[in-house]
Amino acid sequence: xxxNPLFAAADISASGLAAERLRLEVVANNIANAFxxxxxxxxxxxxxxxxxxxxxxxxxxxxxxxxGSLSHPGGVQIVGVADDMTDxxxxxxxxxxxxxxDGYVTMPNVDLPIEMVNMITASRAYEANLRAMQLFRQMTExxxxxxxxxx
Amino acid sequence: xxxxxxxxxxLVRLMDAAQLRHRVTSQNLANVNxxxxxxxxxxxxxxxxxALSKHGEKGIASVTPRVVEGASEATRQDGNTVDLDxxxxxxxxxxxxxxxxxxxxxxxxxxxxxxxxxx
Numbered sequence: 376x377x378x379n380p381l382f383a384a385a386d387i388s389a390s391g392l393a394a395e396r397l398r399l400e401v402v403a404n405n406i407a408n409a410f411x412x413x414x415x416x417x418x419x420x421x422x423x424x425x426x427x428x429x430x431x432x433x434x435x436x437x438x439x440x441x442x443g444s445l446s447h448p449g450g451v452q453i454v455g456v457a458d459d460m461t462d463x464x465x466x467x468x469x470x471x472x473x474x475x476x477d478g479y480v481t482m483p484n485v486d487l488p489i490e491m492v493n494m495i496t497a498s499r500a501y502e503a504n505l506r507a508m509q510l511f512r513q514m515t516e517x518x519x520x521x522x523x524x525x526x
Numbered sequence: 527x528x529x530x531x532x533x534x535x536x537l538v539r540l541m542d543a544a545q546l547r548h549r550v551t552s553q554n555l556a557n558v559n560x561x562x563x564x565x566x567x568x569x570x571x572x573x574x575x576x577a578l579s580k581h582g583e584k585g586i587a588s589v590t591p592r593v594v595e596g597a598s599e600a601t602r603q604d605g606n607t608v609d610l611d612x613x614x615x616x617x618x619x620x621x622x623x624x625x626x627x628x629x630x631x632x633x634x635x636x637x638x639x640x641x642x643x644x645x
Contacts (some may be wrong), residue, residue, distance in 0.1 A: 387553050391555055398559065428560060496559065500555070506615055507551065512638045514621055517624065
């Protein structure tokens with residue numbers, strides 16, 4: 376985190392908000408392209424997923440369990456957006472321009488129920504991060520009250 | 527006679543711990559969708575109460591809030607142990623604790639002020 380350590384909690388919540396927002400964007404992109412059979416790279420659209428990692432005192436704690444300092448949590452880091460390498464769906468639709476000689480079309484590997492669940496968890500997590508930020512603001516203002524002449 | 531504000535040390539330490547706990551809970555919430563993340567917790571009150579009852583207000587200087595890996599009853603399928611509702615509850619409780627400490631400190635400061643000004 377780059378900000379003032381006094382407001383570290385706000386930075387942590389901000390990183391969570393940014394991460395959940397990206398997650399929602401990726402879900403929206405997956406849903407929008409659920410039926411895209413053509414991409415610039417050729418072949419149908421491949422669904423994408425976000426990769427997050429926890430930040431503890433600047434060092435990312437990997438799956439191997441390498442620990443940063445527990446007392447300096449730094450929020451969440453967006454490692455990247457990865458392609459989901461599961462198989463494409465194949466549906467029989469001989470009239471489709473992209474159908475192969477047997478009449479099958481290779482469709483994106485997007486499953487709408489999975490995207491819906493991801494969307495709900497992302498928006499719930501976004502709300503939670505927002506609430507944490509609001510409470511931090513309240514607490515900080517109460518501390519400022521001590522500095523004022525009468526509280 | 528002491529000129530320090532009564533119990534201010536205890537209240538300030540409590541506010542410090544609440545600030546740290548808020549940061550740690552925010553960290554848990556920010557990582558609610560990070561696979562393999564283990565939730566963190568602040569351990570403070572038990573050691574603090576013990577030191578307070580044993581040595582009084584002088585004994586609390588040595589007690590500092592510690593961040594520990596939290597106990598978790600349920601691990602999700604992705605190895606994450608954060609429970610959104612529990613964290614939100616702890617967040618609300620913690621901010622209430624902070625407000626309480628601030629209000630008590632404010633009333634003590636005001637008491638001190640009226641003693642000084644005689645009004």
